[in-house]
Amino acid sequence: MPLRAGARLAVMLCAAAPVLASAQENKDLDFIPGAVQGSAPGQAPESGAPPRTPRGRYYLEDALTWSSLREGLVVPFPPPSPPRWQNRTSLDAFNQWDLGEHLTATVSDRFNVLEQSGVGFPSRQSFRNDFREGYVTWEPATRNYLETGRINVRNGVALGFNPTDFFKTRTLVDQASLDPSVIRQNRLGTLMARGQSIGDGGSAAIAWAPKFYSPAPISSNAQPSLDPQFDKTNAAGRLLLSANYDIADLSPQALVYHESGRTKFGLNLSRQIGQSVVAYAEWAGGKQPNFIAQALAYGKQTGTLPVNAPTLPPTDSAERFRNDLAIGASWSSAAKTTLNLEYHYHEAGFSRQDLKNWFALGGANADLPAVTGELWYIRGFANAQQQPLTRHQVFLRANWTDAFVSNLELGAFAFVNLYDGSSLTQISASYYLSDTWTVRGYATANVGSKRSERGSALQAGGAIFQLVRYF
Amino acid sequence: MTRAMERTATRSIVAGLATLAVLTANAPAQQGNAPAAADILAASDRVRNPDQAFRLTNTLIEYVKGQPRNRVVLAIYAREDKGTRQFSNLVRYVDPPRDAGKMVLLNAPTLWFYDPASKASIRISPQQRLIGQASNADVLTVNLARDYAAKLVGEETLQDADRKERDCWHLDMAAATPDALYSRVELWIERGTYRSVKGKFYSDSGRLLKIAYYRKYELQLGAVRPTETIIIDAVDSNLVTTVTSSAYRFQAIPDAWFQRDFLPRLKAD
Numbered sequence: 001m002p003l004r005a006g007a008r009l010a011v012m013l014c015a016a017a018p019v020l021a022s023a024q025e026n027k028d029l030d031f032i033p034g035a036v037q038g039s040a041p042g043q044a045p046e047s048g049a050p051p052r053t054p055r056g057r058y059y060l061e062d063a064l065t066w067s068s069l070r071e072g073l074v075v076p077f078p079p080p081s082p083p084r085w086q087n088r089t090s091l092d093a094f095n096q097w098d099l100g101e102h103l104t105a106t107v108s109d110r111f112n113v114l115e116q117s118g119v120g121f122p123s124r125q126s127f128r129n130d131f132r133e134g135y136v137t138w139e140p141a142t143r144n145y146l147e148t149g150r151i152n153v154r155n156g157v158a159l160g161f162n163p164t165d166f167f168k169t170r171t172l173v174d175q176a177s178l179d180p181s182v183i184r185q186n187r188l189g190t191l192m193a194r195g196q197s198i199g200d201g202g203s204a205a206i207a208w209a210p211k212f213y214s215p216a217p218i219s220s221n222a223q224p225s226l227d228p229q230f231d232k233t234n235a236a237g238r239l240l241l242s243a244n245y246d247i248a249d250l251s252p253q254a255l256v257y258h259e260s261g262r263t264k265f266g267l268n269l270s271r272q273i274g275q276s277v278v279a280y281a282e283w284a285g286g287k288q289p290n291f292i293a294q295a296l297a298y299g300k301q302t303g304t305l306p307v308n309a310p311t312l313p314p315t316d317s318a319e320r321f322r323n324d325l326a327i328g329a330s331w332s333s334a335a336k337t338t339l340n341l342e343y344h345y346h347e348a349g350f351s352r353q354d355l356k357n358w359f360a361l362g363g364a365n366a367d368l369p370a371v372t373g374e375l376w377y378i379r380g381f382a383n384a385q386q387q388p389l390t391r392h393q394v395f396l397r398a399n400w401t402d403a404f405v406s407n408l409e410l411g412a413f414a415f416v417n418l419y420d421g422s423s424l425t426q427i428s429a430s431y432y433l434s435d436t437w438t439v440r441g442y443a444t445a446n447v448g449s450k451r452s453e454r455g456s457a458l459q460a461g462g463a464i465f466q467l468v469r470y471f
Numbered sequence: 472m473t474r475a476m477e478r479t480a481t482r483s484i485v486a487g488l489a490t491l492a493v494l495t496a497n498a499p500a501q502q503g504n505a506p507a508a509a510d511i512l513a514a515s516d517r518v519r520n521p522d523q524a525f526r527l528t529n530t531l532i533e534y535v536k537g538q539p540r541n542r543v544v545l546a547i548y549a550r551e552d553k554g555t556r557q558f559s560n561l562v563r564y565v566d567p568p569r570d571a572g573k574m575v576l577l578n579a580p581t582l583w584f585y586d587p588a589s590k591a592s593i594r595i596s597p598q599q600r601l602i603g604q605a606s607n608a609d610v611l612t613v614n615l616a617r618d619y620a621a622k623l624v625g626e627e628t629l630q631d632a633d634r635k636e637r638d639c640w641h642l643d644m645a646a647a648t649p650d651a652l653y654s655r656v657e658l659w660i661e662r663g664t665y666r667s668v669k670g671k672f673y674s675d676s677g678r679l680l681k682i683a684y685y686r687k688y689e690l691q692l693g694a695v696r697p698t699e700t701i702i703i704d705a706v707d708s709n710l711v712t713t714v715t716s717s718a719y720r721f722q723a724i725p726d727a728w729f730q731r732d733f734l735p736r737l738k739a740d
Contacts, residue, residue: 025627025629025630025659025669026629026630026634028669028682028684028703029630029632029634029684031682031703031708031711032632032684032701032703032711033534033537033538033711034537035534035537035539036534036701036711036713037632037633037634054565054568054571054572054739055739057568057571057572057587057588058568059568059569094587094588096739104738143725143727143733143736145736152590153590154589154590154591157592157593157594159593181589181591182589184588184589184590184591185588185589196732198727198730198732198733198736199727200725200726200727201726201730202730202732203730203732203733205732244730244731244732246581246730249580249581251581251594251731270594272580272581272582272594272596272597274596274649275596275597275598275649275652276596276597276598277596278594278595278596280594330595330596330599331596332595332596332598332599333598334598334674334680338599406533406535406540406541406710407540407541432541432569435541435542435566435567435568435569436567436568436569438569468569470567470568470569471568
């Protein structure tokens with residue numbers, strides 16, 4: 001009898017099996033909001049007709065910056081000091097227009113209104129325009145392009161340091177964040193003529209930027225101006241050839257760059273490893289003097305340093321083949337986090353001994369502005385060139401999308417000097433209030449001992465509050 | 472009831488459940504007319520995906536606790552490689568304004584993200600397809616039959632998103648290529664029409680990540696296809712996203728489009 005009962009139960013369960021499974025599955029429908037379930041076929045709730053893809057991008061941004069400045073530096077920073085606080089209101093615009101069937105015009109610009117400590121408002125220093133790009137593109141044959149004007153040409157696969165981004169020098173303008181990926185969003189293009197051909201498996205490009213101006217002096221502070229600053233970007237004749245053709249899933253890009261009689265070669269590679277990792281490497285090399293000699297030569301050429309200024313710190317200024325390398329990887333997790341780790345090698349940069357010499361000379365001559373000014377000029381030159389000061393550096397970056405709550409994005413990065421362990425660190429939080437409003441906060445710190453690269457920086461730390469309205 | 476009777480009854484129930492398990496496992500064999508799982512999956516791919524290069528617009532609306540919160544509009548360009556059966560995808564952000572112009576390129580196995588503001592093309596991993604307010608993995612066109620090995624679990628009657636009963640084949644699919652984003656997928660496909668009704672997507676650890684319902688089947692590009700997918704976040708069921716497809720059209724898409732250097736050149740339309 002019990003056996004027959006068990007068999008009956010088995011038969012009943014067999015008959016009911018699909019229904020039982022489905023009943024369980026159907027409970028998932030309870031998660032669908034009523035507004036979605038009730039929408040009529042063919043209509044997306046509250047979506048309306050899909051918008052046309054906009055050709056432009058406009059936003060209004062306000063960034064309030066507060067800086068904490070160090071006292072008692074080993075090597076005193078030459079005046080003027082940067083402002084303790086600054087408020088920048090910017091209208092940022094990018095747009096493209098079709099001038100004809102195969103002719104396009106592109107303009108990218110930012111107009112800034114600045115208020116800062118120690119400067120009256122309004123004054124000549126209250127307004128600055130960053131004319132980033134303005135060029136026309138002609139497509140005489142399918143996917144063959146000729147363009148001329150001010151163009152922002154960017155190359156490189158790394159995040160923290162791009163050896164193959166040859167047109168990056170002297171392009172920096174004010175930015176809210178020190179994050180390299182944010183800095184790139186507001187940099188000046190170069191007046192050039194450019195041709196590009198894109199085929200099925202690869203592409204090739206040539207860019208020629210003539211010299212229109214004499215080199216402009218490097219200033220520690222961005223000078224408010226409505227001037228397009230072509231003297232920053234077109235102070236030397238430059239030629240860049242680049243080509244890429246996908247081989248072995250490496251997405252290689254080869255580059256040859258020529259400027260002022262010197263030629264550099266470059267290579268970019270990247271490769272996916274598994275589902276979560278992308279490894280990448282970026283190399284450039286060419287004959288050049290070391291970094292100190294480059295800075296001093298430029299300072300003398302532009303009149304910032306006297307022609308008889310000594311080489312400080314003393315260095316081997318011989319011209320020889322020197323390498324730049326950024327090698328790293330990104331790792332992403334299912335928790336919507338992405339981590340980047342990069343090693344940067346800048347052979348022309350300060351050696352450990354150069355760094356020691358810099359502090360020894362500066363410390364011993366702290367009351368001699370000619371010496372300390374020259375020493376700080378070298379560091380300002382590194383910043384203007386967007387190159388590491390020292391030979392070895394590590395870059396770490398972390399990003400977390402939808403952190404804790406939807407629409408909150410947290411980020412952090414650090415540049416770590418491998419000689420002295422000092423670091424430039426920044427943490428950030430972005431919250432997307434709506435489709436058009438974003439609020440952000442940044443906190444930055446230069447961390448290290450008094451005789452370290454970052455610990456000797458004038459700015460100990462800072463905070464930025466930013467509000468953006470997109471149109 | 473004596474202890475002996477209890478043991479006998481227990482043995483009977485265990486035997487019954489064992490029989491049930493065997494019968495359930497053999498269900499496809501009993502349904503003699505059921506096509507092979509791989510054929511069912513391939514046919515469902517053909518329902519979802521046009522067989523020529525095409526463009527469409529996807530509107531994604533994210534609901535948080537039943538209230539619409541975020542809206543993302545994407546223009547998608549997709550083309551199938553007839554040799555490998557693999558789709559290449561080019562995704563352009565149309566809306567919201569802060570993301571307009573950004574692009575994602577999938578030319579398997581290579582993925583690139585392009586931001587016109589920084590002019591940077593950054594290579595990203597397949598895992599990063601899942602990151603972002605609108606997960607790109609949810610809008611890319613893929614042939615599941617290429618990336619997964621399917622097994623027919625059985626036939627089940629299931630309610631679709633409109634709570635209508637659908638007789639379905641229940642497929643259990645395991646990742647078969649490195650291009651498969653999810654480790655395991657369960658898919659319910661309507662018998663006869665090969666229309667996808669429901670899908671469940673799992674992580675490598677076996678965790679249920681997403682539940683998808685396919686609905687609003689309409690005649691688009693020569694076949695009746697789902698024009699809306701409802702995606703329930705299984706980790707946080709308060710989050711639901713609808714993906715509504717519109718503005719379908721066939722479009723010639725050359726190979727040259729699917730490389731990073733073309734990304735800045737793609738004209739808005």
